[in-house]
Amino acid sequence: MAPSTTPRTGRQPAEGGRFEPDPPGSGSGTRALLRIATAGSVDDGKSTLVGRLLHDLDAVLPDQLAAVERASHDRGLAAADLALLTDGLRAEREQGITIDVAYRYFATPTRRYILADTPGHVQYTRNMVTGASTARLAALLIDARHGVVEQTRRHLAIAALLRVPYTVFLVNKMDLVGFDEEIFAYVASRLSAHATRLGIESLTVIPISALRGDNVVERSTAMDWYQGPTLLDHLEAVPVADDPAAEPVRFPVQYVIRSAEHNYRGYAGQLVSGVLRPGDKVALLPSDQRSTISAIDVNGEPVEEAFAPQSVAVRLTDDIDVARGDLMAATVSAPAATRDVTAMVCHLSDRPLCVGDRVLLRHTTRTVKAVVTELSYRLDITTLERSPYPDRLRVNDIARVMLRTAAPIVADDYAVNRYCGAFLLIDEAHGDTLTAGMIGRTSLEDADGS
Template sequence: MDILRFATAGSVDDGKSTLIGRLLFDSKAIFEDQLEAVERTSRDRGTEYTDLSLLTDGLRAEREQGITIDVAYRYFATPKRKFIIADTPGHIQYTRNMVTGASTADLAIILIDARKGVLEQSRRHAFLTTLLRVPHLVLAVNKMDLVDYSEARFEEIREEFTAFASKLNASDLTFIPISALHGDNVVSRSENMPWYEGSSLLHHLENVHIASDRNLVDVRFPVQYVIRPHSATSQELHDYRGYAGQVAGGVLKPGDEVLHLPSGLTTTITGIDTFEGPVEEAFAPMSVTLRLADDIDISRGDMICRPNNQPEAAQEIDAMICWMADGLKLQPRSKLIIKHTTRTARALVRDLHYRLDVNTLHRDESAAALGLNEIGRVSLRTTQPLFVDDYARNRLTGGFILIDEATNGTVGAGMIVDAR
């Protein structure tokens, strides 16, 4: 059974938390005591219905304000698929949280209030999801019950958003009219909207095809750890040498010829081990241990790939950066630590080309720095080569984080546009 990671986004009070609560409730993914606690809190607040948003808005500050601040992760499963939900905030001051939640998502659900239509925040969320290369986008037009389940209103929103999405790189866009509060078109088809001929939201989540979204062409295996069980009792285990990591792209099989970077030496895979035992092939995002035919000096941060299909060994990197630090700005000559796959190096900010207004898509080329939650194009110089691909080609080998040397805190997330 495969796993679908999806993120929800939308403006304040568009019903993200209620939608997730409805998915959890209708798919029988919550316990009786959780439901009782939510019902009790709903009664204490004087609401006439069970407020399912309380299932995800876990922080007291969120409940008091009725907003989502942090990224809340929830898990549930149906007979067809397992799901990991990232409930991301809608506020512009929490852009960094949305970037964090959507960076690993296979699909994003953007909620729009049917009464308010496409807002500036809706456009911002759509831009961010396409910037992060989330392969599938669902526009859920919520609160259809408050517009009398109007087909005309739904079509109006669909046309407006489609016109905006034509400016973005949105490859798969689906529109679903829903009412999260009443469950219309969330888990099962709604009788209140007979004019809608598509599937319910959960049916779409269960059946959307994600296997082809991963890069199965470019073999990329960043080495995370070298396994040498020196304390082993048997001679066979004592001689064991394996290279553990997560497959970031392509398909690996025993007998395949592979190349090691940075040495440039080639060898052959003799076996692929997992926690459950040996396997005949490995692909993203499996975590495996490779056994190789030759003893090569391999350590953490190195890359295993195909001889005729190598990533760029780059020290000059152009990237889109989302700045996440409060009280610290990104500006030319800043010195940071860059962590790319399993490799860590020091980096110098050579140039800030422009700051991007995520609401209007306007480029401010006069910007001198990036502040909290701002996004811009930046040139970096690293102290050692990183084995990279463009983010558009591979999200794992095309993404990185920036770390402050003084505090060791994550201050930025980057998506590689060009490398040399």
């Protein structure tokens, strides 16, 4: 199958025949936003896949494509190496691997996308955690020649740990195995079995060739035995958000807006889950003050309803003390305040984390002092075996820890609310990020990993 030259989206190309995606943050129309993270073992073709997707959607500017073609020619390649569209660091191009998380933006007539191309090497596990932490869909690549390998299991476990709602497996390099249906079926069965043990329920498996473009944007004529969606078809069909009305109200206050001249006092921030309306009874936490919403403003104009993830200013009927770091929640679903935090963490820093370390804990818009009281165990992300009570956590380690905070925080379990169940540990002296954490029990603790 020859690479596609006609965009499948149906969108009219811009002058010069190229598709021009909306710039990030442009707020164009009402198109929904889907966040994607790619992952896979070294040389499974992640960067080539992203480059192919952008190329076949005509989302690459002419000068960018020309630069890639020149660089490919200089390296003695007969065709453009589309991986160069995402591997932007000099070290990545020299080594032929992805090191940092590369973010790419593109759009179709119905959706906008932010895609995080995350590294595959084990030493950059923390980068994969960073890229997947906000993703709604994880796209995990597998080399059809090698099947499920150690890094496949590791990245699948991380997707389960982070509770990424949707997972798609892309069995790549099918052209190198003769587009064999039996090989694909074997790899797909292994993936499905391992995903089920990790508690991953929503998954799809697609055979592709990122190099040729088979089943990426255009359907492959070399694999007519496959009747499922292409990657683009799947991306267009995945639900981009849960129903906000079914979620508990969580509104971390970022800023207090005051105007004595207009007798105005509003509490600004992003509504991270749920729906707010004037007249709703709310609790202000951790002080547990109660009030009623009198009005909600969006871009300076009052509205009758606000829903996640809108940024709004909320006005209350009572003049009470509310500040940055407080959490507004519906009185019927208000979480409890606590100073004892048990969480699964991924250590991100070269500085080790030890029992007794004093850190800053940043949760939503609230930052409090904390101390590490216990390192319960270190988790082998591949085998899911536990090493109890390690003396320290090193970079890329994933472990269960216990913390004691100097002031209470109001948090959900990460399984209930990804935003209000996540936190960062910060170095008190230098302000460096040390650790990313997920509060409560994870699905990995119930998995056997076999």
